[in-house]
Amino acid sequence: MKKSILALCALTLAAGLAACGGGTSSYTIDGTVIGLQYDGLVLQNNLTNDLAVKPAGLDAGNNVKNVNYSFPGEVDYGKAYSVTVKTNPAHQTCTPAGGTADTAGRLTTINAVISCSLVANTIGGTITGLASDGLQLINGSTGGSVTIAKGTDGTYPTKFVFPAVVTFGQTYGVTVYKQPATQTCTVTNGAGTMGDNAVDTITVNCVNNPS
Template identity: 45%
Template sequence: MKAKYFGTALLALALAGCGGKSSFTITGTVSGLKNPGLQLANGDDVISVPVDATSFSFPKQVDYGDSYTVVVKTQPQYMNCTPLSQTGTAGRTESIQLAITCTQNTHTVYVTVTGLTAEGLQLINGSSGLQAVTVATPSTSFGGIPVGTAYGITVYQQPTGQTCTVGNGAGYMGDADRADTVVTCVKNT
């Protein structure tokens, strides 16, 4: 125990003798970054994090006792990275280790149904997202579709005595909600 205290005391004296303070590098992990554009900042220290990166490190160090605030300065294209801000004081722990998680933005396809006069219509997006449409509420939506992902709205079940067809029901999700999908229903003859 005395040796450990003695070694720590010598290190502190050596640093004090050189006029130096302990400095800390801000590092961290990144998960889910699939698009370009992510920039992180700690004051005027700004770094760009490349696509598929799993870690980052700021070039400027933070002196012992100084505060830091790492923020997402620029979000990557079509993504959202969190947390948006991480604050602390250098020296409370041995290292400054942060974690950033990125997720693809999602949007919704809104569907308008015309001519529906009977119950039983069910729509589906691909193999999931089954939605029942009623006569009283002849519209629906499919949300949570990530930007760049294919979607395909089709009729899963026809209403009683009617046939419905889908217009503009397939595509790739852009960076905004879609509201141009129309389901047209007609009576069977």
């Protein structure tokens, strides 16, 4: 009888330890950053404990390597953790992608995933002298296009923005794909390489065709 009671106690204790993650009392906050290409990323756990994460470069196939990280110290069993982005790296935006907020011990290990992508912005500018409908501009680097209606009286500048964004570091080249009826338009400052901010300095000037 005593042996049965002891065996039952042993099983109960083992089950209790299994339910508690095998008896582990504290956990390391580990994680992975996907797509990190530039310096400057700073992560936080519970809005404290800053951790700078640097890119790992490219692999043999010219793909961006994943970066593994670990916060110093450990989190006690049952305590909440929340990994957030305090500072984005240069030219990129990073966001939590999975496993970044939970209770320590609910899972055997912690892997807080952060995903980073290059910033992307719009390109656009100003059109002057447009007095006819039908003007269509095209961005040769993406194939995106925009059609602009004539101005109120053909003299006021007309603003335009391409609906498709351009990723940081990508070149763009805006040209006239279709001229408006009875007019000829030319593009200035239409080519460049996308930086961190939207481009709004492209100019298009339209003049009437000779009679």
